[in-house]
Amino acid sequence: MNFQLEIWRQDSRDAPGHFETKHVEDVDPEASFLEMLDTLNEDLVAKGGRTVAFDSDCREGICGTCALTINGMPHGPNQVTTCQTYMRDFEDGSTITVEPFRNNAFPAVRDLAVDRSALDRIIQAGGYVSVTTGPQPDPNSQPVTPEVHQTVMDAAICIGCGACVAACPNGAAMLFTGAKVTHLNNLPQGQPERDERSRNMVLQMDEEGFGGCTNYGECARVCPQDIGIDVIGMLNREYRRSSRTKKKTHPKKMVAQ
Amino acid sequence: MAGSLIGAVRCGAASDPPPRASISYVTPDTEYRQGDNRLWGVGRNIDVDVATRELRRRRRTWIGEAWDSNVGKKLAVALTGIVLVGYVVLHMIGNLTALLGAGEAATGGAQIDDYGHWLREFGTPLLPAETFLWAVRIFLLASLVVHVVGVYQLTMRNRAARPAGFPAKRIGRSWSARTMRLTGPLLLAFIVFHILHFTLLAVDVTPLAHGEIYSNVYGAFQKWYFVVLYLAAVAALGYHLRHGVWSLFQTLGLDTPARNAYLRHGSTALAVFVVVGFWMVPISFATGALPEPVTGPNAPTEVSK
Ligand code: HEM
Ligand code: FES
Numbered sequence: 001m002n003f004q005l006e007i008w009r010q011d012s013r014d015a016p017g018h019f020e021t022k023h024v025e026d027v028d029p030e031a032s033f034l035e036m037l038d039t040l041n042e043d044l045v046a047k048g049g050r051t052v053a054f055d056s057d058c059r060e061g062i063c064g065t066c067a068l069t070i071n072g073m074p075h076g077p078n079q080v081t082t083c084q085t086y087m088r089d090f091e092d093g094s095t096i097t098v099e100p101f102r103n104n105a106f107p108a109v110r111d112l113a114v115d116r117s118a119l120d121r122i123i124q125a126g127g128y129v130s131v132t133t134g135p136q137p138d139p140n141s142q143p144v145t146p147e148v149h150q151t152v153m154d155a156a157i158c159i160g161c162g163a164c165v166a167a168c169p170n171g172a173a174m175l176f177t178g179a180k181v182t183h184l185n186n187l188p189q190g191q192p193e194r195d196e197r198s199r200n201m202v203l204q205m206d207e208e209g210f211g212g213c214t215n216y217g218e219c220a221r222v223c224p225q226d227i228g229i230d231v232i233g234m235l236n237r238e239y240r241r242s243s244r245t246k247k248k249t250h251p252k253k254m255v256a257q
Numbered sequence: 258m259a260g261s262l263i264g265a266v267r268c269g270a271a272s273d274p275p276p277r278a279s280i281s282y283v284t285p286d287t288e289y290r291q292g293d294n295r296l297w298g299v300g301r302n303i304d305v306d307v308a309t310r311e312l313r314r315r316r317r318t319w320i321g322e323a324w325d326s327n328v329g330k331k332l333a334v335a336l337t338g339i340v341l342v343g344y345v346v347l348h349m350i351g352n353l354t355a356l357l358g359a360g361e362a363a364t365g366g367a368q369i370d371d372y373g374h375w376l377r378e379f380g381t382p383l384l385p386a387e388t389f390l391w392a393v394r395i396f397l398l399a400s401l402v403v404h405v406v407g408v409y410q411l412t413m414r415n416r417a418a419r420p421a422g423f424p425a426k427r428i429g430r431s432w433s434a435r436t437m438r439l440t441g442p443l444l445l446a447f448i449v450f451h452i453l454h455f456t457l458l459a460v461d462v463t464p465l466a467h468g469e470i471y472s473n474v475y476g477a478f479q480k481w482y483f484v485v486l487y488l489a490a491v492a493a494l495g496y497h498l499r500h501g502v503w504s505l506f507q508t509l510g511l512d513t514p515a516r517n518a519y520l521r522h523g524s525t526a527l528a529v530f531v532v533v534g535f536w537m538v539p540i541s542f543a544t545g546a547l548p549e550p551v552t553g554p555n556a557p558t559e560v561s562k
Contacts, residue, residue: 072426073426073428099423102419103420104417104418104420105418167425168425169425169427169430170415170418171415171419172327172415174328202328203326205327206325206326209417211327211411211414211415211419212327212330212331212411212414213508214437215434215503216430216431218427228514230513233510234510235328235510236328236332236507236508236510237511238510239329239510240332243322243323
């Protein structure tokens with residue numbers, strides 16, 4: 001198969017970027033999109049050009065490192081990660097636009113690679129649970145019903161790729177953060193920090209410069225893990241709950257008169 | 258990557274130690290945008306001033322903190338949206354009294370005039386006339402202001418969050434959702450016009466008089482352009498509500514997978530209900546289904562009879 005690629009090239013975070021046209025020929029239809037880029041890079045090295053920088057790691061759809069916007073769709077046409085997107089999914093001879101995940105909270109590193117550590121900082125803000133080192137409570141005293149388990153697991157499968165952020169016209173990170181809050185706030189282990197978690201994660205989202213949700217639901221349409229917008233409802237609910245919770249203060253003291 | 262971090266376990270205390278009350282300086286590579294009184298760490302080197310940030314976070318009242326955050330601001334938009342929707346539904350039902358006709362000159366004219374009078378007099382003799390009316394007006398105006406200011410600020414933040422010139426591809430947002438920022442401002446313009454027209458009686462293309470509601474409306478809807486304008490404005494309202502009413506449930510965190518279909522279809526039904534209800538009035542007047550007024554400036558004079 002032959003393709004014309006319009007690839008985003010950008011030397012560094014502050015350098016202006018532009019699209020560059022590349023041609024790839026005799027591509028194996030069974031090659032993954034990343035393998036196709038690998039062959040392109042080998043050609044570029046052979047010719048002495050600068051390779052196209054892009055992120056990838058596991059290449060089996062579980063780590064969330066690969067992050068390309070292909071023809072405007074974060075990850076590609078099929079609601080799977082870029083590494084699980086195959087060249088047979090594209091029309092022979094077509095032109096394919098390849099861009100990074102675009103969001104101002106994701107500063108460019110080079111070409112198609114962006115810095116998504118803003119998402120890590122959202123996790124840092126609330127993605128932990130307290131564990132006592134002393135005697136442990138009886139497990140039966142902290143039951144997790146199958147329904148809760150299902151809800152939590154459906155959110156915990158988030159691989160943190162950031163496709164939801166790239167898809168959002170408002171540049172919001174609500175699906176991602178919603179998944180984290182749904183995951184931890186529904187489990188017994190997550191209860192001690194429940195309200196602090198919602199507040200801190202929302203504050204962190206804002207401070208990173210992510211936008212706000214307008215309930216378009218486009219994030220969920222590109223999520224390779226098929227996380228639904230119910231986690232956004234959960235985040236809204238948990239935030240509403242937490243914003244009303246009184247912070248712990250010292251008990252009032254009486255004064256004589 | 259990011260997903261794996263969530264398993265990290267913090268041993269020991271259940272809550273954070275109190276923030277250090279030290280003064281820390283904004284580092285040169287951390288630029289702050291002072292948009293609506295909060296800090297935005299654009300330089301993303303945020304860890305440096307954890308202490309200042311913590312102090313700022315904790316000093317605020319819960320309502321201030323909520324209004325500052327994108328999630329909380331949207332919550333305010335949703336809550337004021339409820340007020341506005343509630344008003345719109347009551348207003349629509351009130352308008353339907355126009356369909357009761359022109360009444361008899363002997364008994365003081367149309368039902369809708371009496372209804373308007375009743376609204377003005379509501380609460381008397383306990384309260385001076387129009388007190389209740391003004392309380393509602395102020396409450397509605399405040400809700401509208403919060404709604405519009407919230408939406409405006411959120412829209413600006415949303416613009417700032419994506420690189421200019423690279424809008425996201427449209428992947429399935431509904432037509433009504435996509436046009437919220439069009440139907441919203443249209444509604445605002447219409448609300449201003451509508452108040453000038455029938456409340457302040459400042460758009461006197463057709464003869465208008467205080468308290469002669471039936472006559473005023475009858476006169477206006479003899480002109481095709483007023484009919485078109487009102488029908489169009491109500492259609493915009495319908496689109497706004499089709500997304501808006503469902504959206505407010507999602508924003509309040511009340512939508513769940515089990516309820517989703519009911520809420521979505523319910524808000525479509527509400528939008529249709531409101532649109533049809535409001536449309537009845539101009540359509541009835543324009544088609545001549547309603548009689549001429551018996552009082553007011555549009556009532557036919559003895560001569561013309
Ligand atoms: C008759 C008056 C109005 C009613 C009944 C109404 C109702 C609503 C409701 C229920 C929502 C959904 C709230 C949410 O989910 O957060 C909403 C959102 C919205 N309203 Fe209004 N509204 C009215 C007037 C306006 C006006 C005058 C404007 C603009 C100038 C406006 C702009 C918007 C926008 C842009 C949104 C979408 C917010 C978003 O998706 O982020 N609305 N409205
Ligand atoms: S490289 Fe790991 S998910 Fe694609």
